[in-house]
Amino acid sequence: MIFVPEDHPRLFPWQEFTCQFQGLVMAPNVSPCKFRKLQQRELTSQTLHTDTQKDVNPFQLAKPELDHICSSINQTLNTQMTELREMAQYYFDGQGKTFRPLIVLLMAKALNAHGKNTDIITQSQKQVAMISEMIHTASLVHDDVIDNSSTRRGKPTVDSRWGQRKAILVGDYILSVSSLLLAQLRNEEVVKILSQVIEDLVRGEFMQLGSKEEPNDRFNHYLKKTFKKTASLMANSCKAVAVLSNCSDDLTERAFEYGRNIGMAFQLIDDLLDFTSHESVMGKPTAADLKLGLATAPVLYAAQEHKELNALIMRRFCHEGDVELARSLVAKSDGVYQTRLLAEAHSAAAIGLLKEFKPSKARDALEHVATMVLSRNK
Template identity: 45%
Template sequence: MTSVTALFSPVEDDLRVLNQNLRQLVGARHPILSAAADRLFQAGGKQLRPAIVLLVSRATVGDGDITPRHRRLAEIAEMIHTASLIHDDVLDESDVRRGIPTVHSSFGNRIAVLAGDFLFAQSSWYLANLDHLEVVKLLSQVIMDLAEGEIQQGLSHFDTDLSLEDYLHKSYYKTGSLIANSSKAAALLSGMSDELAEHIYQFGRNIGLAFQIVDDILDFTQSSETLGKPAASDLRSGNLTAPALYAMAKQPQLVNLISREFCEEGDVEQAITLIHESDGISQARELAAEHTRVAVEHLNHLSASEAHQCLSRLADYLLSRCF
């Protein structure tokens, strides 16, 4: 399987500069908030979102180098993502992310919420200074979508009437919107036509949905140690994802367990077994594969380049993670 490092090789130096800049962008005016935000920057991760922004920038800019505005856009995307993770962990009461204590478990809920707000505010400031109205609108929509996604998720816990369409809408708000809109923004900063920028948007949207579906599959197929958080944590909290939704159609007993919110001992373990015994996980894999296929179709409207090739291979990599 291709490694993430190999996929991001055309922007390896760009990501190194991004990591250096993120700490400077957060600043030191509020040491506690900065330390809290820095916790997640230090935790690392795949940096999928800024890497996609940088790869799209290089795939659309032509023969020249990417601009400082492209680089700043990638930094803004990572700041928005990090802010959303801090808030998500508070809402989900998660104690661990990427194998290390979450911000709220180390600094308390109040500091965690303020640190997330602080990052959102900082990203909005740097976004405004890009001086590109359409890009400002796109990334502002992302922040609205993240909030909408959290609201939808909060209102649908243990909701056995949740449809697959509802799940995909929520997944777009929580994951797809940032990748889709920041990718389109990168294309616009490169001076691409509206038509090509829309293809880039659709690439990002479908890659984002595939990424979320794959993550939801891994929640059932990988260990807590590999995930860096408790396995099946979404199911335990009543957040129903693609594998569970598909399994519910074939397993009435699973619907009953979820409806009673796993109130009896052994309910969660029985639910996990029922999902594995159904074809819910394999159907979710097929759904992820369809979104990666559509993503690559839209990407093929771009001229050939090394960055373009890496974006295409990224789709294959995402899908390979759940097989």
């Protein structure tokens, strides 16, 4: 519960949001500096501190299933139309992060270990992991068309190599094949859950394209958009494998919330790296969001300190010099730092949700993932 008196100065959005996740009580005389110290103490206390967590490599634990999923996706997309096959398999070359199927597989292992005393992943759960990666990849193909991006994962995008028309079609093709895999599960609830992801992706993209909110609405709009574009896929995929594991409602909700928090943390770090990393590391252009007219968390936080950013945000950084000025103001502000704090809050919330899971290597690996997402550099 959050206690904020009416006469107390309005909290920055990051303070309101992290209060909600950490269960902190904001007293009338708590300064932002003291709040940060309290928050850091709470973040530390969320860790499960298991003996095995430090020894668990999430990717190694799920490697057999991950390898199988990558090969299965390529096999599923192995159409007789040579060019379509080449385009559809273009991003499934083993060079991607495979972050989403990793989370789905580890969640399936942890849930099965909790309820069935076995970490063996069922075929239907593996299929959900496949579907999650295919939906994600289809969205990347379409995003690159919308954003007119030239590189992705250090190589030319589908759009820049084959053209917009074919890129749109191949994105649709990957999505349609994933829908066929979803139908094969013959589970109405799981179909509804994963169909919601596709709706959220479209709604999130529309929210991003038409974003011109007033200052007080921007951060909430950004968080909702981030959930729909990124976190919904992770949250609902985790929920789907929970349903297939016949979990209790409580564990199913915890699985969903874990995926949601990991997804939010992942995107916040992604938005942060757009200001702190280099194109050679990221495998895609940096400052890309500003060039597209998008104000992400570092910019929105910086606007709290540098009011001149508001005019740039409203005109979507379209004037000459706007992008450079915005980068400069973000660098002078606490925007990057506050974005990291918010990502850490989501990471800690994800770890806290695992406390009700039975101890297992998969649970420890999920905790490791929650901390790993904060330290990535691309």
